Amino acid sequence: MRRGRLAVVGLGPGDSGLLPPLARTALENATVVVGYKGYIDLVEAVHLQGKKVLSTGMMGEVERVNLAVDEAQAGGDVCMVCSGDPGIYAMAGLVLEALDTRGLLESVDFDVVPGVPAFCAAAAILGAPLMHDFAAVSLSDLLTPWEKIAKRLDAAADADFVIAIYNPRSKKRAGHLEAALEIIGGHRSPDTPVGIVGRAFRPGQLASIATLATLDVNLVDMQTIVIIGNSTTRVVGGHMLTPRGYHDKYDVGGGR
Amino acid sequence: MRRGRLAVVGLGPGDSGLLPPLARTALENATVVVGYKGYIDLVEAVHLQGKKVLSTGMMGEVERVNLAVDEAQAGGDVCMVCSGDPGIYAMAGLVLEALDTRGLLESVDFDVVPGVPAFCAAAAILGAPLMHDFAAVSLSDLLTPWEKIAKRLDAAADADFVIAIYNPRSKKRAGHLEAALEIIGGHRSPDTPVGIVGRAFRPGQLASIATLATLDVNLVDMQTIVIIGNSTTRVVGGHMLTPRGYHDKYDVGGGR
Numbered sequence: 001m002r003r004g005r006l007a008v009v010g011l012g013p014g015d016s017g018l019l020p021p022l023a024r025t026a027l028e029n030a031t032v033v034v035g036y037k038g039y040i041d042l043v044e045a046v047h048l049q050g051k052k053v054l055s056t057g058m059m060g061e062v063e064r065v066n067l068a069v070d071e072a073q074a075g076g077d078v079c080m081v082c083s084g085d086p087g088i089y090a091m092a093g094l095v096l097e098a099l100d101t102r103g104l105l106e107s108v109d110f111d112v113v114p115g116v117p118a119f120c121a122a123a124a125i126l127g128a129p130l131m132h133d134f135a136a137v138s139l140s141d142l143l144t145p146w147e148k149i150a151k152r153l154d155a156a157a158d159a160d161f162v163i164a165i166y167n168p169r170s171k172k173r174a175g176h177l178e179a180a181l182e183i184i185g186g187h188r189s190p191d192t193p194v195g196i197v198g199r200a201f202r203p204g205q206l207a208s209i210a211t212l213a214t215l216d217v218n219l220v221d222m223q224t225i226v227i228i229g230n231s232t233t234r235v236v237g238g239h240m241l242t243p244r245g246y247h248d249k250y251d252v253g254g255g256r
Numbered sequence: 257m258r259r260g261r262l263a264v265v266g267l268g269p270g271d272s273g274l275l276p277p278l279a280r281t282a283l284e285n286a287t288v289v290v291g292y293k294g295y296i297d298l299v300e301a302v303h304l305q306g307k308k309v310l311s312t313g314m315m316g317e318v319e320r321v322n323l324a325v326d327e328a329q330a331g332g333d334v335c336m337v338c339s340g341d342p343g344i345y346a347m348a349g350l351v352l353e354a355l356d357t358r359g360l361l362e363s364v365d366f367d368v369v370p371g372v373p374a375f376c377a378a379a380a381i382l383g384a385p386l387m388h389d390f391a392a393v394s395l396s397d398l399l400t401p402w403e404k405i406a407k408r409l410d411a412a413a414d415a416d417f418v419i420a421i422y423n424p425r426s427k428k429r430a431g432h433l434e435a436a437l438e439i440i441g442g443h444r445s446p447d448t449p450v451g452i453v454g455r456a457f458r459p460g461q462l463a464s465i466a467t468l469a470t471l472d473v474n475l476v477d478m479q480t481i482v483i484i485g486n487s488t489t490r491v492v493g494g495h496m497l498t499p500r501g502y503h504d505k506y507d508v509g510g511g512r
Contacts, residue, residue: 010376017278020268020372085376089500093384096497105493112380114372116276120341124368128349132400133408135391135417143500144388148416152389155415159408161391237361241352244345244399 004072004108008086008095009079010115014042015201018116026079026113034068035081036060043081052076065091065098072108085117089138089166119164122197122225125207127239129195129227134162139169139176146176153180157187162233162242165226169217177217177226184228185212193233195240198224209240260328260364264342264351265335266371270298271457274372282335282369290324291337292316299337308332321347321354328364341373345394345422375420378453378481381463383495385451385483390418395425395432402432409436413443418489418498421482425473433473433482440484441468449489451496454480465496 007026012018027033027047033040037055040048052071056064064080072078082090092112099105123130135156139149156163163184168177181194190213198206198221208219212228220226233242263282268274283289283303289296293311296304308327312320320336328334338346348368355361379386391412395405412419419440424433437450446469454462454477464475468484476482489498 012276015278017281018276018370020274020276022271022273025273085372085379087376087379087384087386088390089387092380093387093497093500096384096492096495097499100492100497105495110383110493110495112384114274114376114380116341116370116372117376120343120370120373123341123343124348124370127366128343128352128368130343131345131349133391133393133405134344135389135412137389149389152415152417155411156391156417159411160404161408161412236352236356237366239352239361239366241349241356243353244349 002075004075004078005111006068006072006078006080006095006099006108007111007113008092009081009113010086010090011039011042011081011083012116013118013121013201014083016044018121018201020115023113023115030077030079032071032076032078033081034064034071034078036064039081039083042083061091061094065094068095069098069102069104073104083118085115086112087114088117088136118200119166119225119227121200122164122195122227125197125200125205126195126209126227127241129193129229129233129240129242130162130164131242131244132162132230134164136164136166138166139173139180140167141173141176150179150183153183154186157184160230162230163228165228167222168224168226169220170222177220181212181215188212188228188231192231193229193235193240195227196220196224200225209235209238258331260331261333261367262324262328262351262355262364263335263367263369264348265337265369266342266346267295267298267337267339268372269374269377269457270339272300274377274457276371279369279371286333286335288324288327288332288334289337290320290327290334292320295337295339298339317347317350321350324351325354325358325360329358329360339374341371342368343370344373344392374422374456375481375483377456378420378451378483381453381456381461382451382465382483383497385449385485385489385496385498386418386420387498387500388418388486390420392420392422394422395429395436396423397429397432406435406439409439410442413440416486418486419484421484423478424480424482425476426478433476437468437471444468444484444487448487449485449491449496451483452476452480456481465491465494
């Protein structure tokens with residue numbers, strides 16, 4: 001039997017202009033493409049032609065992974081697609097875990113094709129909000145107790161990390177973002193810039209910059225990325241800027 | 257005069273297979289390409305033909321930015337190239353700062369083209385070490401006091417973030433990585449997996465997985481990415497795996 005391959009492939013924000021050639025080639029060579037329906041929709045039809053396409057709904061992560069592993073076990077060249085980077089709040093881990101549990105790590109080739117993460121796409125649209133040490137925190141408490149999430153937010157805010165928030169808000173957890181902003185506000189000025197970006201590099205892109213005090217949480221949904229500046233972040237010409245410190249040490253554009 | 261444009265473009269890890277089409281197009285359309293010599297060398301020659309190419313040495317960040325801004329101010333279509341993502345420990349911030357200081361944000365188009373960050377490329381090679389909340393910390397104390405770096409490492413370790421370390425070690429700061437591992441070891445078991453990746457997706461790629469107790473710091477240089485697992489990270493079949501918690505909640509591959 002042909003040796004199966006299971007590649008977890010990042011689609012980036014969803015614009016084909018941000019899909020690297022390695023990911024494109026993995027899709028082209030695949031015999032089977034598996035993914036959440038919303039992500040399959042981001043793949044250009046040309047890459048799906050003549051392939052077996054298996055899509056599942058939002059909460060079907062485990063089902064999706066087992067489908068992909070079944071196909072790879074049967075000798076398929078399988079792409080599991082994720083949005084953003086497959087290693088950040090996506091499917092690389094669950095796929096690896098399933099291959100291990102099912103004893104297939106020796107017999108199936110496992111591969112991760114990195115992509116442009118959602119928070120980097122959001123940062124690019126906002127200007128340069130990351131630039132220094134940063135932390136990423138998901139507010140989803142489906143798999144992590146809220147106490148642990150709160151502790152991480154508090155630690156990251158206290159140590160002056162720029163903070164990128166994933167899964168900030170859903171109908172079931174409408175209050176989590178407010179709670180997170182309050183924890184962070186215990187360590188940061190109310191004037192701290194906060195950028196939000198939804199549907200980055202896609203039709204309907206929404207981006208805006210407010211502050212910890214003025215952010216309208218109703219603009220935020222589950223797929224929005226929220227980036228909270230550190231103590232030095234400021235807004236220049238409508239862009240968020242976290243300096244790396246060069247300005248103190250060197251003379252950026254000084255005297256010109 | 258033609259309106260200038262200054263795009264800060266991420267080259268990703270350096271393999272052209274990880275250069276997204278948007279970045280490629282920005283390079284193709286540019287009249288001027290500016291960057292650190294080592295990054296200019298990563299750009300395929302075909303993208304540099306017929307263009308003005310301005311490269312500077314390692315420490316010439318401010319000089320490089322001012323050259324790029326001069327060209328954009330003169331109406332050029334300028335690409336400032338960075339490795340990885342331009343918003344992560346790279347040039348997007350310094351460019352924005354210079355445009356602001358020189359009063360050019362109204363007259364020059366500023367743009368960031370996101371890329372595949374070094375720590376995502378490293379994670380992909382190691383398996384799935386990120387997967388849950390993570391923090392990125394640079395050990396370079398050129399622009400940040402060591403006390404602040406130490407505080408961030410301590411906070412991130414205490415709150416059980418996966419930690420990605422940038423700039424882990426240079427001749428001038430040979431002891432920083434050991435110091436960082438000791439701080440983190442105050443909160444994590446000595447068995448915690450630690451992955452290191454140098455030259456990801458490039459000739460001479462080096463990747464290995466050790467533990468907090470066994471890591472050989474001599475394998476690490478300034479361009480290596482070091483990823484330290486959280487309290488749940490384990491090694492399966494030679495890959496680093498940080499579960500997202502599905503295994504407790506669902507039944508991954510169970511009984512099959």
